[in-house]
Amino acid sequence: MNVTVEDYQHALEGFLEDMRRLGDSVVSVLLYGSLARGDIRPGQSDLMDAYVFLKEEVFEDKDDFLRAIEVMVNACKKLSRSGLPFHHPFHYYSMDEIKRLPAVFLPTLRSNRSSRVILGEDIRNQMGASHAGQLVACASFFEVRRLFCLPLSRYLHKIPLTEQDRGEISAGLTYIRKYIPLSACFALGVHVEESEAIAVLSRIVDVNVDVIEQIKSFQRSMDRKPDEEIREILRKALEFVEMLHREICLRIQNKDGG
Amino acid sequence: MGFPMVSQEIRDFTRRFVNQHPEDVESILYYPHPFARGGLVLVFKDEVEFLPDLISDAYGELPQGISLYCLRSSELFELSLPGLFMPPMIINERPHLAFCLKHKGILLYGRDIRNEIDAPPNPKMLLEAHIEGCLLYLRDHGILRWLERGAYETLIRELDAQLRHLMATALLAYNVWDVDAEIVFDRFRELYHDREIEEIWRAFSHLVQEAADENSALEAVWLFERFLRRMRRISDERHS
Numbered sequence: 001m002n003v004t005v006e007d008y009q010h011a012l013e014g015f016l017e018d019m020r021r022l023g024d025s026v027v028s029v030l031l032y033g034s035l036a037r038g039d040i041r042p043g044q045s046d047l048m049d050a051y052v053f054l055k056e057e058v059f060e061d062k063d064d065f066l067r068a069i070e071v072m073v074n075a076c077k078k079l080s081r082s083g084l085p086f087h088h089p090f091h092y093y094s095m096d097e098i099k100r101l102p103a104v105f106l107p108t109l110r111s112n113r114s115s116r117v118i119l120g121e122d123i124r125n126q127m128g129a130s131h132a133g134q135l136v137a138c139a140s141f142f143e144v145r146r147l148f149c150l151p152l153s154r155y156l157h158k159i160p161l162t163e164q165d166r167g168e169i170s171a172g173l174t175y176i177r178k179y180i181p182l183s184a185c186f187a188l189g190v191h192v193e194e195s196e197a198i199a200v201l202s203r204i205v206d207v208n209v210d211v212i213e214q215i216k217s218f219q220r221s222m223d224r225k226p227d228e229e230i231r232e233i234l235r236k237a238l239e240f241v242e243m244l245h246r247e248i249c250l251r252i253q254n255k256d257g258g
Numbered sequence: 259m260g261f262p263m264v265s266q267e268i269r270d271f272t273r274r275f276v277n278q279h280p281e282d283v284e285s286i287l288y289y290p291h292p293f294a295r296g297g298l299v300l301v302f303k304d305e306v307e308f309l310p311d312l313i314s315d316a317y318g319e320l321p322q323g324i325s326l327y328c329l330r331s332s333e334l335f336e337l338s339l340p341g342l343f344m345p346p347m348i349i350n351e352r353p354h355l356a357f358c359l360k361h362k363g364i365l366l367y368g369r370d371i372r373n374e375i376d377a378p379p380n381p382k383m384l385l386e387a388h389i390e391g392c393l394l395y396l397r398d399h400g401i402l403r404w405l406e407r408g409a410y411e412t413l414i415r416e417l418d419a420q421l422r423h424l425m426a427t428a429l430l431a432y433n434v435w436d437v438d439a440e441i442v443f444d445r446f447r448e449l450y451h452d453r454e455i456e457e458i459w460r461a462f463s464h465l466v467q468e469a470a471d472e473n474s475a476l477e478a479v480w481l482f483e484r485f486l487r488r489m490r491r492i493s494d495e496r497h498s
Contacts, residue, residue: 034439059487062480069405069479076406087259089402093393100390132340132386147348150328153310238310249333 003084012118016046018075019119025068027095028053029119032109036116037195047079049110050090053123059094060110065157068092068103095123103129103137104186107193124256141183141248148175148176149241157205161227169234170222174236179210180244184203187248190191206248211240259272263474264288264364267321268298270331272366275295275300281305284331285368289358292438293391293423294349297325299337299359304330309477325351332369338376340384343391346400346425350391353384353427356434385493388427392486401479418466421459424489431496446498452492458485 010094011186012035016151019029034040038153052072058064093101101109110124117124129137152172155165181197186203192200216224218233261464272286287300298320306312308361313328320326330338337359341352356375363372404413422439425446429437437445460483465474 059483065480066476069401072402073405076402089398089406091394091398092402097393100393101392102394117375124280130390131388132383133390134382135383136340136387136390140342142336142339143342143352146327147342150310150313150326151317153314156310156314158318187288213293218389222310235310239308242310253332 002221003153007027007082007084008040008042008045008047010081011084014078015050015075016072016118018078019052021071022052022054022068024031025054025058026052026120027055028036028113028121028123030109030118030124031118032105034116037114043241044085044186046088046090047082048090049128050118052090052092052221053095054092055171056096063253071103074123098128099128099236100133101127103133103191104140104182105194107191108195111193111195112150114195131178137186138189139187141180141187141245144175144183145180145190145241146247148172149180149238152234158231159227161230166222166230169230170219173219173234173237176241177212177215180241181209184244184248188251201244205244207243207247209240211236263326264366265321266477267394268324269366271316271319271321272298273318275328278315282312283368285371286366287359287363287371289352289363290356290357290360290364292354292436293327293426294325294351295323296358297327298366299327299329299363301334301368302328302330303324304332306330331369334371334374335376338378338385338420340378343388345391345396345420347395349423350388353378353388353430354435361436362444375426381433382493382496384430385424385428385489385496388424389486392424399492401482405475405479408472409418410472411470413475414465414478417478418462421462421482421485424485426491450492454487454488455485458488462475 018204019026021029030051034045035049047098054068058068079086089249106127106129115124139198149172152169153168155161158165161169178194181201182194185192185197185200188204190200190204198212199207201207215237222230268288276283276286284299284303285297285305287299289346290296300313300316302309302312316326320443326336329417332387338356339352341350342348343350348398358375359376360372360377393477399412400416403409419439422442425442427447429435429449431441434445434449447489458481462478466482468474
C-alpha cells in the first residue's frame, strides 16, 4: 500500500470525529509525536500518539465510563483498519490524574513545538508529574539500558545474522536513539523534551553524540547492509550507551561521596 | 514463596560462564521472584571496561524466562532502583528484587554481596509509581487494545494478575515482600482493612470464574478502574 501524508490527515480527522462523540465527557485531546510536529514519515510514523483527558466524573459513574470506553474502542478499531502503522492505542486519563503524567515525557507534552491541542481546552499548563514519577524518570536510564540495550550484546559476535536478528537489532537501535539520550538527561538531572535531548546531552557530558545521527541514517537502508556493518553500528551504539552509563555512575558516586 | 531450588540448567550456565571469564567475574547470584521466573545477577570487577563483549554469550545461553542483571561491583546501587512500570509489556521485578536477593538469593560463585544490597529507599513511592505505570501503559497497550481485538479472556486474566501485583507493591510499605500471587490478597486484607478493595476483589474473583465475553470484560475494566482509584487514595493517604 502506497501511504501518503494525506492518509494520516484523513485518519486524524476520523479520530477527531470519534473523540467528538465523547461529548461533554472529554476535556481535551492532545497530540504529540510526528503528527503533532508535522514531520510525518509515511508508512513509518505511528498512529495515534495522543492523550485523551476525560472529566473526573466519567470515572465515577459506571454507565458514563463504559460509554466512553465504547467510543474509544471503536476509534481504535477504525485506526486499526486504516492500513497505517498503529502500534499502540492512545492514552486516556481522568482530569484528576493530570498531575500524574509520565515525568520523562512531560516537557515534550507541554511544548508548543512537540504537542498540539486538537480538541477542547489547552490544559498543558496544568500538567504535572508526581514525586514518585520523577524518581522513576531519573532512574529510567538504568532499566532502559538493562532491558533494551544490553541484550543486544548477543549479536556482537553472532554469525550470520538472521532476518529476525536484524529486526531485533533495528528495534533496539531505535530504542537507543529515542530513549537513551532522553533518559540520560533525566538521570543527570536535566529535564528536557525529547527533541532537545541529544543537543543538551552533548553539552553536559563528554560523550560523542554523533552516533545517534549515524544510527538514524544507517537504519534508513539497514535492510541492504551486510552483517559486518550491522555489527559495527551496533558496537558503536553500545559503546555510546556504556560510556554514558559510566559517566552517570561516576557522577552519582561523586555526589554520594563514593 | 518457599526456599528456592536452583535448577541444573542455571548451575550449568554459571559454570560455563565462570570458565569463560574467570578473571572478570566477581560474583554470581540466583534469586527467586514472586511475580516472575527469577533471575541471575552477574557482578563483574570494577576494572572491566566494556561489558557487552563479556556478556554477549550469556544472553544466548540464558535459560528461558530467566532475567539477567549485569553490573560492576561499584554499581550494586542499581539493584535498589525502582525500575520501569510498563504493564502489561514488562513485569517490573525491581520493587521486590533487593528483598529477594538479600533474603532468598543464592550465591552460586565468588564473593557474597547479599549484605551490600540496600532495600529500596522509599517503598511507599513504589505504589504510586506502579499506579502511574498502569495509567500510562495498561490502559492503552492493555485495556483498549484487548477490547479492540476481542481478547476478553486475556484482558480478565491480565487485569487479575495486575490487581495482585499492585497489592504486592502496596505491601512493601509495610515491609512485607515475601508474598506470592496466591496469598497476596489475604496479606493485603490483614494490613489495609479496606472494605472497598475487598468488595472489588470479590466481584473480580467472581468474574475470573466465568466464561469471558464482552460484557464480563467491560465489567472487569470498570472494576479495575475503581480498584486503581481506591489504591490511589490509599497511596495519597499514606503520603499525607
